[in-house]
Amino acid sequence: MADNTKFVLFFLLLSSSSPCFGTKQDIRCLKSVQGSLADPGGVLRSWDFENDTDGYICRFTGVECWHPDQNRVLGLRLGNIGLEGPFPRGLQLCSFMTAFDMSGNNFSGPLPEHIFEQMAYITYLDLSNNSLSGVIPAGIANMTYLSTLALQHNQFDGGIQAQLGNASQLISFNVADNSLSGPVPDSLHRFPAANFTGNPGLCGAPLDKKCxxxxxxxxxxxxxxxxxxxxxxxxxxxxxxxxxxxxxxxxxxxxxxxxxxx
Known part of the structure; x- marks a missing residue:
């Protein structure tokens, strides 16, 4: 994430929420994530909420905080730990989270239609190497700060909405190895062909397959x-x-x- 973007987000964090409010909301967010997922490896079960010290959630596995002494979530990085279930609930309570990495787990089912409302300030979204299905929500384009979107190696189907390429900050986009079909939108031609391969129904530039x-x-x-x-x-x-x-x-x-x- 660029330094100026982080500064803007940090300024918004400080100016629009009180320390107490932000702390309580973020703790509720993590509790909701923990309760909505199966955790065979027990990583999330190690999150112990019986604590009242400043910044205690910042010591949880996979949790990054804006400051080590504040219970405000900057990012959740929980890749490759065997989590199972649908897309987790309660993420909107981590109001100023900028990074979300759940790659290499066993998530299944669709993404929420209004996922952008749960992640207003997200810059990095990696859901690759899961079993997510259904259409890719066009509303992802409303994630104003999104720079990286990694959805490869899932089971998404349907077409790619042209709006996805209109996200102004998007510099990395990958949907390889899904079940997508139809033409690649013009707005996404700037990304390499390898980021679209493995979708037998996709066609058009930058792929060699004509529509x-x-x-x-x-x-x-x-x-x-x-x-x-x-x-x-x-x-x-x-x-x-x-x-x-x-x-x-x-x-x-x-x-x-x-x-x-x-």
Whole structure:
């Protein structure tokens, strides 16, 4: 993480939450993570919350803090320790967490649709080498500070949403070895082909596999539908605003003219 980004986040942390509030929230966050996952290796069971000293959670395995004497979580790095279950709960309570590494575990099931609301300040997200499935949420693009997204070696399917490439800080993106299909969005062509391989249904640059015409046509239709729907909404709004007396409404089966404005 760049020094200036860390400074901004640290400033936000200090200015927008009291020490007591931040401490209690982050402790609740870790308790929720611990309670929502199976832990065959017992790593999370070693987290002992029967403590009231400053910074005690900073000594937990995998927990990084903003300051060793404050119970505020900077990052969770719990890769390759055999954790099992769905995506963990309660992460939104770690309000200023910037790094989340759960790679090399046995997570399964989909990612939350609104995952970005749980990780507002995340810069590093590594969920690679698990068994996560379903579509990759387009809302990840709303993670304003995200610079690294590692989702390789999972079971994600469906297409890659073009919005994902619009994350302004994204410098590393990897979805290799999943079950994704369709064209690679133009917004992601800047990443190497190796980061998309292992998805038999993916096509288009930077991969060597060309897309079928049906794929490209569907892609254009989807884009055109979005543009057309937006234009139609705007046109309808303008007409309703300037010519309200011209609108025709139906009451049951009998049409009649209804004046909206006097």
């Amino acid at each position: 079928k015409k049906s794929f490209m046509l569907l892609h254009r239709i989807n884009d055109a539908s979005i543009i057309g729907a937006s234009a139609g909404f705007i046109l309808g709004f303008v007409l309703a605003f300037y010519f309200p007396h011209k609108f025709l409404f139906c009451g049951r089966l009998q049409p009649y003219t209804f004046r909206v404005c006097g």
